[in-house]
Amino acid sequence: xxxxxxxxxxxxxxxxxxxxxxxxxxxxxxxxxxxxxxxxxxxxxxxxxxxxxxxxxxxxxxxxxxxxxxxxxxxxxxxxxxxxxxxxxxxxxxxxxxxxxxxxxxxxxxxxxxxxxxxxxxxxxxxxxxxxxxxxxxxxxxxxxxxxxxxxxxxxxxxxxxxxxxxxxxxxxxxxxxxxxxxxxxxxxxxxxxxxxxxxxxxxxxxxxxxxxxxxxxxxxxxxxxxxxxxxxxxxxxxxxxxxxxxxxxxxxxxxxxxxxxxxxxxxxxxxxxxxxxxxxxxxxxxxxxxxxxxxxxxxxxxxxxxxxxxxxxxxxxxxxxxxxxxxxxxxxxxxxxxxxxxxxxxxxxxxxxxxxxxxxxxxxxxxxxxxxxxxxxxxxxxxxxxxxxxxxxxxxxxxxxxxxxxxxxxxxxxxxxxxxxxxxxxxxxxxxxxxxxxxxxxxxxxxxxxxxxxxxxx
Amino acid sequence: xxxxxxxxxxxxxxxxxxxxxxxxxxxxxxxxxxxxxxxxxxxxxxxxxxxxxxxxxxxxxxxxxxxxxxxxxxxxxxxxxxxxxxxxxxxxxxxxxxxxxxxxxxxxxxxxxxxxxxxxxxxxxxxxxxxxxxxxxxxxxxxxxxxxxxxxxxxxxxxxxxxxxxxxxxxxxxxxxxxxxxxxxxxxxxxxxxxxxxxxxxxxxxxxxxxxxxxxxxxxxxxxxxxxxxxxxxxxxxxxxxxxxxxxxxxxxxxxxxxxxxxxxxxxxxxxxxxxxxxxxxxxxxxxxxxxxxx
Numbered sequence: 208x209x210x211x212x213x214x215x216x217x218x219x220x221x222x223x224x225x226x227x228x229x230x231x232x233x234x235x236x237x238x239x240x241x242x243x244x245x246x247x248x249x250x251x252x253x254x255x256x257x258x259x260x261x262x263x264x265x266x267x268x269x270x271x272x273x274x275x276x277x278x279x280x281x282x283x284x285x286x287x288x289x290x291x292x293x294x295x296x297x298x299x300x301x302x303x304x305x306x307x308x309x310x311x312x313x314x315x316x317x318x319x320x321x322x323x324x325x326x327x328x329x330x331x332x333x334x335x336x337x338x339x340x341x342x343x344x345x346x347x348x349x350x351x352x353x354x355x356x357x358x359x360x361x362x363x364x365x366x367x368x369x370x371x372x373x374x375x376x377x378x379x380x381x382x383x384x385x386x387x388x389x390x391x392x393x394x395x396x397x398x399x400x401x402x403x404x405x406x407x408x409x410x411x412x413x414x415x416x417x418x419x420x421x422x423x424x425x426x427x428x429x430x431x432x433x434x435x436x437x438x439x440x441x442x443x444x445x446x447x448x449x450x451x452x453x454x455x456x457x458x459x460x461x462x463x464x465x466x467x468x469x470x471x472x473x474x475x476x477x478x479x480x481x482x483x484x485x486x487x488x489x490x491x492x493x494x495x496x497x498x499x500x501x502x503x504x505x506x507x508x509x510x511x512x513x514x515x516x517x518x519x520x521x522x523x524x525x526x527x528x529x530x531x532x533x534x535x536x537x538x539x540x541x542x543x544x545x546x547x548x549x550x551x552x553x554x555x556x557x558x559x560x561x562x563x564x565x566x567x568x569x570x571x572x573x574x575x576x577x578x579x580x581x582x583x584x585x586x587x588x589x590x591x592x593x594x595x596x597x598x599x600x601x602x603x604x605x606x607x608x609x610x611x612x613x614x615x616x617x618x619x620x621x622x623x624x625x626x627x628x629x630x631x632x633x634x635x636x637x638x639x640x641x642x643x644x645x646x647x648x649x650x651x652x653x654x655x656x657x658x659x660x661x662x663x664x665x666x
Numbered sequence: 667x668x669x670x671x672x673x674x675x676x677x678x679x680x681x682x683x684x685x686x687x688x689x690x691x692x693x694x695x696x697x698x699x700x701x702x703x704x705x706x707x708x709x710x711x712x713x714x715x716x717x718x719x720x721x722x723x724x725x726x727x728x729x730x731x732x733x734x735x736x737x738x739x740x741x742x743x744x745x746x747x748x749x750x751x752x753x754x755x756x757x758x759x760x761x762x763x764x765x766x767x768x769x770x771x772x773x774x775x776x777x778x779x780x781x782x783x784x785x786x787x788x789x790x791x792x793x794x795x796x797x798x799x800x801x802x803x804x805x806x807x808x809x810x811x812x813x814x815x816x817x818x819x820x821x822x823x824x825x826x827x828x829x830x831x832x833x834x835x836x837x838x839x840x841x842x843x844x845x846x847x848x849x850x851x852x853x854x855x856x857x858x859x860x861x862x863x864x865x866x867x868x869x870x871x872x873x874x875x876x877x878x879x880x881x882x883x884x885x886x887x888x889x890x891x892x893x894x895x896x897x898x899x900x901x902x903x904x905x906x907x908x909x910x911x912x913x914x915x916x917x918x919x920x921x922x923x924x925x926x927x928x929x930x931x932x933x934x935x936x937x938x939x940x941x942x943x944x945x946x947x948x949x950x951x952x953x954x955x956x957x958x959x960x961x
């Protein structure tokens with residue numbers, strides 16, 4: 208009897224053990240634990256029900272960096288796609304910006320990336336250089352992706368080493384937001400929308416404005432931590448085509464270019480046209496709705512143009528959009544920031560993924576839903592259609608993008624190692640801001656770090 | 667049959683835990699040891715680079731030194747403070763005062779919440795430029811002192827996290843309280859008969875008797891403090907704060923591995939970190955030979 212009981216206990220235990228192992232295996236599959244399954248016409252409340260009874264459908268995993276508003280737009284677009292493709296079930300993954308990149312890095316590393324993945328132009332080189340993405344040319348040649356009447360300058364932002372890996376779903380660029388209502392109160396006039404001013408003129412303008420502002424209100428929001436704007440400056444002071452690496456494969460920005468960038472914000476802090484660094488850090492951590500521009504703490508604020516609509520439509524003050532200042536040698540350096548779709552090499556549904564990308568970008572209803580959420584679309588046809596019903600602030604943003612595209616140097620994808628280099632730029636900028644480094648020392652530090660990173664990635 | 671089954675049954679029951687240990691701990695650790703000698707970037711095959719990651723760490727990574735400084739400062743200030751506070755409160759709560767159970771629970775709650783995102787955000791609301799602390803300082807007349815953001819200023823930022831850690835005294839306090847309860851009443855009575863004051867009873871009788879528990883709490887809190895991550899990640903916005911003032915070692919590892927996609931380098935950092943924590947744990951045990959008394 209005793210032996211029987213022990214045997215029974217052993218059998219039960221082994222069963223229990225394997226069932227627990229199997230249960231944990233059932234949760235595997237990349238980011239599935241964070242994914243949401245979506246079926247055609249579903250509301251959020253219905254999403255949970257969609258997990259059952261869809262074994263015959265092809266699952267297409269789509270990943271983007273999300274927020275609650277953008278997610279709703281994407282769900283609606285996915286519904287449209289699934290109506291046209293009843294045999295497809297879309298599984299979505301949409302963490303916030305920071306988590307998104309951690310998820311993508313680990314998903315690509317484990318070969319479990321989604322079928323359609325959203326990228327931002329800063330990451331193009333990092334991923335495309337590693338051979339983890341599918342070139343899109345064959346889908347364009349076969350007609351699955353239709354680029355008829357597209358702005359090819361915007362399409363070309365997705366090229367890396369002669370292959371198109373990314374198809375833009377919206378472009379934006381750094382711009383200058385101005386609280387025009389607050390500016391008017393000082394009696395100082397704002398220059399025209401199409402007018403260019405140089406950095407020197409801008410500096411003088413801010414200093415004059417500061418003298419007319421009340422205490423604890425500043426002419427501009429410090430841009431020492433703005434990693435997009437520094438690249439505009441670098442492009443304004445580089446030989447076209449060599450703003451990232453030079454002809455010898457070394458980090459291209461010169462010591463003078465980098466140190467002069469840090470000089471500008473340092474001078475503006477010293478003249479009090481910019482607040483001190485702690486103040487900037489404090490306000491930087493706030494959501495835009497509570498940010499310095501909205502709270503009337505600053506008059507000028509550098510921000511991506513696609514955010515113009517949300518600022519303008521959510522504040523009582525009139526917010527104006529202006530171009531980023533040009534170099535004193537009159538050279539523009541605007542950097543197109545593109546959000547784009549790519550297809551991982553590991554995807555088992557590449558053709559369907561290409562169909563999704565085409566649908567997202569060319570379907571009028573889908574684009575009406577998305578309504579330039581992440582920037583101006585690449586299709587000129589879509590741009591024209593959206594312009595008819597667009598919010599006035601979106602028209603301004605669209606005009607802005609078209610205006611700067613005429614003078615912006617060609618887009619060049621940043622090479623692998625971009626994150627580490629951006630990090631070194633940020634750290635050096637902080638050191639300068641706190642007086643622990645001179646602008647020249649900061650520039651030297653960045654160049655040394657960048658060259659180490661570039662060399663490491665070239666191995 | 668019976669004895670054979672008895673012999674192996676224990677091992678069979680241990681299999682799930684062995685599986686967990688090998689698959690989720692040992693193999694990943696060995697993999698990370700291998701990666702630490704490579705340039706693994708998550709997206710391409712790792713290539714062996716010898717000791718280059720370790721050399722870089724000590725020669726050209728200024729974040730490494732900053733992260734060490736911040737972590738050491740945090741650990742070696744916050745842990746003794748936290749243990750002191752928890753010990754004092756344990757002695758106070760050991761006395762029969764009204765609402766004792768409620769007080770014990772209330773003091774324990776911060777330990778449950780301490781590492782959470784919500785508390786990290788709350789800390790920003792307290793120690794920010796327009797936070798509660800500065801409002802209080804202005805109200806009591808320290809206007810000049812209220813002009814800084816305690817959480818953003820590189821000189822004060824880490825102190826806000828030290829306060830956060832000290833505030834989480836509940837867990838060691840409960841353990842101290844249990845240790846105090848274990849001290850035989852006869853020993854305390856004997857010391858009283860010998861004329862020891864309450865202070866002498868605590869310092870000369872009770873604390874020496876509690877020394878194994880003190881060592882346990884010290885080692886556990888040291889290890890736990892070295893591992894702190896969430897607070898600095900949330901409060902610094904993930905980048906380690908101004909001038910690396912909140913760049914704890916764990917955050918540096920995370921940023922290198924997942925932010926900069928340098929998993930090989932992050933693995934090397936992790937192994938150096940394991941070594942550092944190991945050395946301090948070893949030192950704590952070494953010290954215990956002299957100062958910890960087992961009865």
